[in-house]
Amino acid sequence: MVDFSIILAGFGDVFTPINLLFVVFGVMLGQFVGAVPGIGPVMAMAIAIPFTFGLDPLPAIAFLVGVNKGGLVGGAVPAILMNTPGTPDAAATALDGYPLAQQGKPLKATKMALFSSITGDTFSDIVLITVSAPLAILALRMGPVEIVALMIFAFSIISGLMGESLIKGVIAAALGLMFAFVGTDPEHFTPRLIFGYWDLFDGLALPSVAIGMLAISEILRRMSASFGTSGQGLLAPDSGNPDDRRVSWAEYWSCRYTLLRGATIGTILGALPGIGSTAAAFMSYAMTKAGSKDPDSFGKGNLHGIAATESANSAVVGSNLIPLLTLGIPGSVTAALIISAFMIHGMQPGPLLFQTQGRLVYGLFGAMIMANFVNLWVGQAGLRLWVKVVSAPESVIFSSALLLCFVGVSMATNGLFGVTIMLIFAVFGVLMHSFGYSMVIFIIAFFLGPQFEKSLAQAIALLNGNILHIYTSPVAVALLVLSVASVFWFLSRRTNTVADQTNLGVPDGETLDQKDP
Amino acid sequence: MSNSADRWTGAFFLLFGLAMFFLVIPVYVEDAQGGNLSPRTMPNVIAWVIAVCGGFLVIKPTTHQAPDGRFFAQVAAYVAVLGAAIYAMSLVGFIYVAPVLALVIMLMIGERRPLWLGIGVVLMPAAIWFLVTQLLERGLPG
Numbered sequence: 001m002v003d004f005s006i007i008l009a010g011f012g013d014v015f016t017p018i019n020l021l022f023v024v025f026g027v028m029l030g031q032f033v034g035a036v037p038g039i040g041p042v043m044a045m046a047i048a049i050p051f052t053f054g055l056d057p058l059p060a061i062a063f064l065v066g067v068n069k070g071g072l073v074g075g076a077v078p079a080i081l082m083n084t085p086g087t088p089d090a091a092a093t094a095l096d097g098y099p100l101a102q103q104g105k106p107l108k109a110t111k112m113a114l115f116s117s118i119t120g121d122t123f124s125d126i127v128l129i130t131v132s133a134p135l136a137i138l139a140l141r142m143g144p145v146e147i148v149a150l151m152i153f154a155f156s157i158i159s160g161l162m163g164e165s166l167i168k169g170v171i172a173a174a175l176g177l178m179f180a181f182v183g184t185d186p187e188h189f190t191p192r193l194i195f196g197y198w199d200l201f202d203g204l205a206l207p208s209v210a211i212g213m214l215a216i217s218e219i220l221r222r223m224s225a226s227f228g229t230s231g232q233g234l235l236a237p238d239s240g241n242p243d244d245r246r247v248s249w250a251e252y253w254s255c256r257y258t259l260l261r262g263a264t265i266g267t268i269l270g271a272l273p274g275i276g277s278t279a280a281a282f283m284s285y286a287m288t289k290a291g292s293k294d295p296d297s298f299g300k301g302n303l304h305g306i307a308a309t310e311s312a313n314s315a316v317v318g319s320n321l322i323p324l325l326t327l328g329i330p331g332s333v334t335a336a337l338i339i340s341a342f343m344i345h346g347m348q349p350g351p352l353l354f355q356t357q358g359r360l361v362y363g364l365f366g367a368m369i370m371a372n373f374v375n376l377w378v379g380q381a382g383l384r385l386w387v388k389v390v391s392a393p394e395s396v397i398f399s400s401a402l403l404l405c406f407v408g409v410s411m412a413t414n415g416l417f418g419v420t421i422m423l424i425f426a427v428f429g430v431l432m433h434s435f436g437y438s439m440v441i442f443i444i445a446f447f448l449g450p451q452f453e454k455s456l457a458q459a460i461a462l463l464n465g466n467i468l469h470i471y472t473s474p475v476a477v478a479l480l481v482l483s484v485a486s487v488f489w490f491l492s493r494r495t496n497t498v499a500d501q502t503n504l505g506v507p508d509g510e511t512l513d514q515k516d517p
Numbered sequence: 518m519s520n521s522a523d524r525w526t527g528a529f530f531l532l533f534g535l536a537m538f539f540l541v542i543p544v545y546v547e548d549a550q551g552g553n554l555s556p557r558t559m560p561n562v563i564a565w566v567i568a569v570c571g572g573f574l575v576i577k578p579t580t581h582q583a584p585d586g587r588f589f590a591q592v593a594a595y596v597a598v599l600g601a602a603i604y605a606m607s608l609v610g611f612i613y614v615a616p617v618l619a620l621v622i623m624l625m626i627g628e629r630r631p632l633w634l635g636i637g638v639v640l641m642p643a644a645i646w647f648l649v650t651q652l653l654e655r656g657l658p659g
Binding site: 165167168170171174175177178181185187188190191192193194195220221223224226393394395396398399400402403404406407410411415416419420423426427430434435436437453456457458460461465 | 522523526530537541542545546547549552553554556559560563564566567570571573574577579581583584588589591592595596599600602603606607611615618619622623625626627628630633636637641642645649655656657658659
């Protein structure tokens with residue numbers, strides 16, 4: 001047990017001017033890069049880590065945490081204003097955020113995203129600070145068998161998001177898994193489906209695939225829609241009504257259960273390695289919609305939709321650090337970057353971290369709470385600025401976004417090969433959208449694929465070569481039963497009419513123009 | 518309402534899945550002895566899932582309608598420009614290609630105002646150059 005004086009000293013460390021300055025700088029940078037499609041907090045963190053070499057550990061880690069938290073808030077801005085998610089996490093936010101912006105309420109939508117994000121993030125941070133050790137012990141008890149069952153459960157929940165056709169959703173997920181198999185086999189380390197291109201030996205780079213499918217394909221569709229027209233602003237004009245520029249306390253309070261549900265989902269999924277904020281956002285959205293008395297209003301500018309997704313995806317950030325700090329296991333790409341920053345500064349994440357570096361850990365917790373306040377403060381000013389920036393002609397926005405995506409992916413993948421892959425997947429994304437296949441399901445499956453296969457191989461070994469022996473794990477059986485139940489539950493609620501009207505799970509533009517692209 | 522788009526994509530995925538299982542995976546996925554899960558197992562399973570779902574889609578299509586050919590022609594034009602830009606970047610570098618790429622894209626969209634063209638063609642590439650090479654001290658593509 002960490003001494004109380006160490007906890008207080010750790011929290012006190014945050015309030016030194018230099019540490020506060022780096023928190024503010026990190027959040028500002030995060031919001032900026034998160035708002036630019038094609039860069040995002042992951043890339044910003046990857047670029048920023050070398051610049052923290054010369055810093056003390058606390059300001060360095062606090063800066064990176066600030067970038068990450070700011071990035072999640074910033075990622076919602078282009079999703080809402082341009083229907084172009086700055087980060088994959090924000091794709092679900094576009095489902096209701098963009099229609100609201102089109103109704104002349106861009107500030108209301110972005111502010112709701114900001115408040116929801118900070119609510120979920122703060123909830124998650126409090127959970128991290130108070131119950132990180134017990135949750136880590138629970139996560140530690142989940143072996144490969146349970147992780148396989150957990151991933152099957154995640155896929156079954158995602159099936160509830162499969163828009164107009166379950167079959168198309170399964171095809172999208174299967175394609176995502178198939179592309180995830182490109183590269184090295186996780187067990188035998190033999191090359192698979194690389195077709196002689198040794199650049200593919202490590203697999204298809206996630207930034208190339210995600211940015212190509214989510215950002216470039218959206219830009220291509222939007223550019224084609226405005227082909228040969230005069231450059232005009234991307235935003236529908238502001239309605240002029242002051243109520244449409246703010247989120248009232250009554251509106252925020254009416255979303256309290258949605259926020260709590262989203263924060264809880266994000267916190268739980270964030271604590272479990274492998275399931276990131278994108279899955280949390282869509283799961284929260286699906287559950288909120290399924291439990292709503294007015295499900296038809298989702299996808300048309302419902303504040304609950306924004307609250308559900310933003311609270312969930314931001315709640316992942318804090319709880320992502322639970323397995324990282326207590327077990328040394330990164331739960332996501334972001335956590336993997338933070339773990340590398342920890343090691344650069346001589347810290348070894350794991351069970352002993354709280355004892356050996358207790359003051360630093362609680363300093364980090366304090367920095368996370370401070371970052372939330374800074375996020376709110378910077379966000380209030382930054383969101384207004386971004387609403388104006390995105391009001392520039394789409395010709396400037398699209399050409400600039402394309403150049404930034406080229407540069408960002410090139411830096412993330414070390415060359416133009418990654419940019420070429422990005423363009424290929426952009427074309428693939430356009431085709432998937434045009435023929436009604438969900439790109440986000442594809443991306444989630446693509447991201448989970450390698451871990452799923454690896455855990456499956458380990459599970460088979462643990463079950464003596466017979467996967468049917470899975471009944472020996474009660475947790476896995478419970479998760480599988482839940483998986484079957486959730487599939488039937490979603491199918492029972494699905495009618496063709498409802499699915500066609502909402503196109504749930506088909507993000508970034510498809511909700512609006514899929515029937516008449 | 519026409520549902521031929523789903524029939525066509527369903528047929529494509531049926532053939533794609535079968536081609537993966539019978540032609541591609543046996544050649545391009547090395548088999549390995551021992552271990553718990555063969556490198557071919559999961560790709561084979563997924564190939565069958567794609568093929569079977571494609572077959573179902575042919576039998577029971579949705580009412581989804583695909584965009585017209587003009588849309589795809591416009592996308593193809595943009596993709597051709599972007600592809601050419603990537604190739605040009607591999608030859609002469611980002612710094613020379615970026616302004617030309619921005620200009621072509623903006624003209625294709627329909628932008629004709631000199632001020633906005635100047636911002637997109639000069640200011641933005643210069644800002645990116647400054648951010649990446651001067652502030653971040655990283656290399657530009659190409």
